[in-house]
Amino acid sequence: MPKPVIAIxxxxxxxxxTIFNRIVGERISIVEDIPxxxxxxxxxxxxxxxxxxxxxxxxxxxxxxxxxxAEIRQQAEVAIDEADVIIFMVNGREGVTxxxxxxxxxxxxxxxxxxxxxxKIDNPEMRTDIYDFYALGFGEPVPVSGxxxxxxxxxxxxxxxxxxxxxxENYDExxxxxxxxxxxxxxxxSLVNALLGExxxxxxxxxxxxxxxxxxxxxxxxxxxxIIDTAGMRKKGKVYESTEKYSVLRALRAIERSDVVxxxxxxxxxxxxxxxxxxxxxxxxxxxxxxxxNKWDAVEKDEKTMQEYEKKIRAHFQFLDYAPIVFLSAKxxxxxxxxxxxxxxxxxxxxxxxxxxxxxxxVMDAVAMNPTPTDNGKRLKIYYATQVAVKPPTFxxxxxxxxxxxxxxxxxxxxxxxxxxxxxxTPIKIFARARK
Numbered sequence: 001m002p003k004p005v006i007a008i009x010x011x012x013x014x015x016x017x018t019i020f021n022r023i024v025g026e027r028i029s030i031v032e033d034i035p036x037x038x039x040x041x042x043x044x045x046x047x048x049x050x051x052x053x054x055x056x057x058x059x060x061x062x063x064x065x066x067x068x069x070a071e072i073r074q075q076a077e078v079a080i081d082e083a084d085v086i087i088f089m090v091n092g093r094e095g096v097t098x099x100x101x102x103x104x105x106x107x108x109x110x111x112x113x114x115x116x117x118x119x120k121i122d123n124p125e126m127r128t129d130i131y132d133f134y135a136l137g138f139g140e141p142v143p144v145s146g147x148x149x150x151x152x153x154x155x156x157x158x159x160x161x162x163x164x165x166x167x168x169e170n171y172d173e174x175x176x177x178x179x180x181x182x183x184x185x186x187x188x189x190s191l192v193n194a195l196l197g198e199x200x201x202x203x204x205x206x207x208x209x210x211x212x213x214x215x216x217x218x219x220x221x222x223x224x225x226x227i228i229d230t231a232g233m234r235k236k237g238k239v240y241e242s243t244e245k246y247s248v249l250r251a252l253r254a255i256e257r258s259d260v261v262x263x264x265x266x267x268x269x270x271x272x273x274x275x276x277x278x279x280x281x282x283x284x285x286x287x288x289x290x291x292x293x294n295k296w297d298a299v300e301k302d303e304k305t306m307q308e309y310e311k312k313i314r315a316h317f318q319f320l321d322y323a324p325i326v327f328l329s330a331k332x333x334x335x336x337x338x339x340x341x342x343x344x345x346x347x348x349x350x351x352x353x354x355x356x357x358x359x360x361x362x363v364m365d366a367v368a369m370n371p372t373p374t375d376n377g378k379r380l381k382i383y384y385a386t387q388v389a390v391k392p393p394t395f396x397x398x399x400x401x402x403x404x405x406x407x408x409x410x411x412x413x414x415x416x417x418x419x420x421x422x423x424x425x426t427p428i429k430i431f432a433r434a435r436k
Contacts, residue, residue, distance in 0.1 A: 005053065005083045013380060049160065085159045115158050179228035229339060262289075265292065288427075
């Protein structure tokens with residue numbers, strides 16, 4: 001079940017980015033008193049009282065012909081389309097403005113739940129200033145202060161009350177869900193058709209042909225799969241283009257539903273920076289990953305080409321050092337038979353659980369091989385480790401003081417666990433926990 005989505009919209013300079021940063025807990029959006037500073041939608045994940053959700057910060061909606069305003073308005077309208085709940089942000093110090101009323105008209109047409117947040121209500125005496133905003137027609141306003149962090153919980157309580165009810169997936173536990181992500185025109189839909197052996201997905205060389213995530217059930221050699229094809233992802237500055245305006249968030253939703261994510265690259269065109277950004281979405285979501293180099297038929301090759309290309313991928317995608325690489329051609333179907341075995345392996349490792357006693361033997365052997373680090377005369381002591389989750393495999397290491405677990409030693413343990421148990425195709429997570 002994909003996470004619900006909140007979009008924060010409103011005219012410029014009402015404090016949307018400040019509230020966004022308060023909710024996600026870090027300064028992701030640029031905060032500055034210059035109207036229009038937030039030009040693109042900015043996505044992040046957040047949690048409130050056991051509700052996981054995605055949240056979108058948008059550029060302010062404003063009517064006029066100043067630079068970027070048309071694009072900002074388009075961005076906001078796309079965010080409204082993608083959202084399950086809209087937080088309509090207004091400035092409590094300025095009262096209802098004509099621009100607020102224009103934004104309200106756009107929101108009326110959305111037919112989505114709207115929570116009206118009156119920002120910059122920095123003390124209780126200012127709460128009487130919110131009543132004018134009833135005139136906008138969205139019910140009881142929620143007073144908040146982005147600068148002081150007041151009222152954020154109340155705002156999220158109201159927003160979460162409008163989240164759609166979670167529905168369980170109808171797929172069997174043994175079914176492997178995998179999605180294909182990548183920038184437009186790398187051949188994702190062609191690859192789906194090559195796997196299925198039929199033209200189930202529209203294929204075109206026009207970037208952005210696939211506009212929705214499409215579920216396609218599929219069975220091969222007794223294994224059930226669901227293929228989730230997604231629209232190609234482009235740089236944020238181009239997201240508002242009509243042919244792909246929904247692509248990024250829908251791809252993120254597809255990733256959340258997947259067991260395995262195929263990061264599809266264009267073998268003919270080579271690796272660009274955007275490929276790394278797209279792959280990062282899957283890695284950050286903790287999904288199993290297979291890197292697929294498509295259009296391999298169009299690459300001039302000798303006996304060293306594949307090996308050199310793989311080195312290049314490893315250099316660019318160091319954070320995906322666990323991901324297997326498959327070279328194929330969806331167009332000619334050459335080497336497509338090698339893909340499903342890799343998906344099966346990645347899915348199996350993503351769901352792999354190891355016995356605690358065997359895990360501790362590996363960890364203690366690792367400590368004997370490479371003693372734990374010291375900091376200011378204190379040495380990290382590892383008492384025992386246990387696996388606490390799968391998808392991805394997650395390990396708790398019980399220690400004397402968690403802050404002594406340096407990243408480099410955590411990486412060392414990661415490598416030792418992988419050497420012992422494999423885990424090819426899946427990230428693993430290790431965190432230190434104080435022994436009580």
